[in-house]
Amino acid sequence: MMIRPAELAAIRAGTIDLAFRRWARPRVVVGTRMRTGVGLIEVTSVEEVSVSRLKAEDARRAGAPSLAALKEALAARSSDPAWRIGLAYAGPDPREALRSAVPDADEIASILARLDRLDASSSYGAWTRETLDLIDLNPAVRAPDLAAQVGRETQDFKKDVRKLKELGLTESLAIGYLLSPRGEAVVDAGLAEPRVRAPRATGTPLPRSIGAPATRALREAGVTTLEQVAAYSEERLAAMHGVGPIALARLGEALAENDLAFAT
Structure with missing residues (x-):
């Protein structure tokens, strides 16, 4: 629905x-x-x-x-x-809590076994580790671009990423994906040393409902959270190419839900 x-x-x-x-x-x-x-x-x-x-x-x-x-x-x-x-x-969504729950060794073993079953049942072949690694190394990259890197159709690729999301291993962004802390732990379990990653952004993420053009425009301005949006007036945001009336309305709703507002 x-x-x-x-x-x-x-x-x-x-x-x-x-x-x-x-x-x-x-x-x-x-x-x-x-x-x-x-x-x-x-x-x-x-x-x-x-x-x-x-x-x-x-x-x-x-x-x-x-x-x-x-x-x-x-x-x-x-x-x-x-x-x-x-x-x-x-x-x-209960997956939000799951994503932040870093698994212990027994849980990681259970998750890896689940990934093995997903690989075994796929006509594409082993894809779970490949996809986790691809997202880890290419955060916030468009799904079509990620799919092209591994020679896959976009819709099939996105369907498989949703399976990883059900396990709490990935999270969807307005553009692309990101490994959750749970997903990072699973990936690191297969490496000799934990991977060095950029620090996670703090604050409330931008709502996905604003659309990709507005998200790209805000990112280019260095704005990735609602707290940062609150430093801008509606006029300044509207002047950004890609931030239209609908995106402004969605941002206003999200700000209000988090007790924030546009700058005056």
Whole structure:
């Protein structure tokens, strides 16, 4: 179930708790928990509805600008039933805590065994260590560029990286990836000496929802955290090529969530 970044932020804030979809049959059930950019979103209800009986309150709770706009959005695929889905923020993604949990020797052995099984079941061949090493040596590099370095199709490469993310070994950035502390420990376990890496950036990461052009523009200015964004006014940020109105809105939302604000 796809949910736009602005809607995810509103669900987390509690200002949106409904979504409406046209589906031939429900694609989620009550209790489904979806991992998103803001954390876990839980499905609290699923019921078929008549579009003609929707009310302005439904539109407000779904984040639609008006009842007419909600009905217009549901006009497509009118042969499929309309569904009202209740949604609620269910807390942070548990993989966040897993990523920062540095494993001991027994855990590393267990993780390596899991990586061996992933390699054995892959038509590509052994890829797990290659991919971890590639990300470690090329942090924050676009997935297509990483895939090209090892002669792989981008979508297949990204699918495999998601498997490593499930193990808490990698984290996704607005552009590219980074090994988590857990992933670094696993990689270092296979080296004669721990790899020397650049210090991790401190502060709150930029939201991925701002998009790649805005992320690149901010990085070129040396801005990689929300705390650094707070030193800039909206006017200065808007003057950066790639930082448009949508990116500014997403930054403003992220700043507010972290008790920060643009400089005046």
